[in-house]
Amino acid sequence: MTHSKPIAVYPGSFDPLHLGHVDIARRAAGIFQRVIVAVLANTDKQGLLPFPERVRVIRETFAGSPQVEVASFSGLLVDFMRQSGARVMIRGMRAVSDFEYEFQLALMNRRLWPEVETVFLTPNEEFTYLSSRVIKEIWTLGGDVSSFVPAPVLRALETLPRPAAPGGRAK
Template identity: 45%
Template sequence: MKTALFPGSFDPVTKAHVDILKRSLDLFDKVYVGIGVNSTKQGLLTVGQREEMLRAVFANEPKVHVIAYEGLTVNFCKSIGAGYMIRGIRTVSDFEYEKAIAQMNHALEPEIESIFIVSKPGYSSISSSIVREIIRYNGDVTQFMPKEAIPYL
């Protein structure tokens, strides 16, 4: 069974996240959406809210399992039996950043492969950071987020 992890903060989930995940589903038997918990960062949404939001967004995707984790992502991959890590690439700078992380992860756990999926052009400018900023100033984020996630804001 091919199992992958799609890690991130998902604070909040965006249409870009959904696109990357849905495009990866044909490649794997099971995909975990892993909410990385960083206890030193104050997020917009609690980890519990993000879990509920992601479960609502992917309710009709039986291959998708949502779970929060803390610690090194490669260690979490091993604990759930994931041999692959999915990462979305929006820009050249994303690629450089993700490449460095993938190389470090490979040094730590050579059997876990990083899979890069390039964002569709219409989603390349959408990031959780930008969406959070729009929310903070009472802007309308409905065009950037899946409709199932809006009630969690």
């Protein structure tokens, strides 16, 4: 009896997408039939990149990865997963400090949809320190993020005006 590999969803705001996210998505694509990078349209938060631009650069980043698809969603993730035919959710876990939040989220999602399975993947060691929050902070303070984000994200960021750096100089 043959079983086809399941479809997985890798959800997040990806604001901005960084190399740790890319690592997790590409490694998951080697495990699952297909990975859908599901970009949350969070209307409550102002993103670093405008939402349509964020989705565009994420698509550009994964253009050469046929098993990775990029889609946007709003509302409950489990509803998006059902509509996509996915039963597996991928979550990246950098450190033990991520576990409590991720574990609670996995249990809540299973409560909402008992068929969902959450798979935790750790990034390659070189990416364990990356977080979108820290990258945003470095960028807004005038720092260089080129070694943290894929080229399409960097090109999009470079089109944005930066706020004044400490000391009053805008970059």
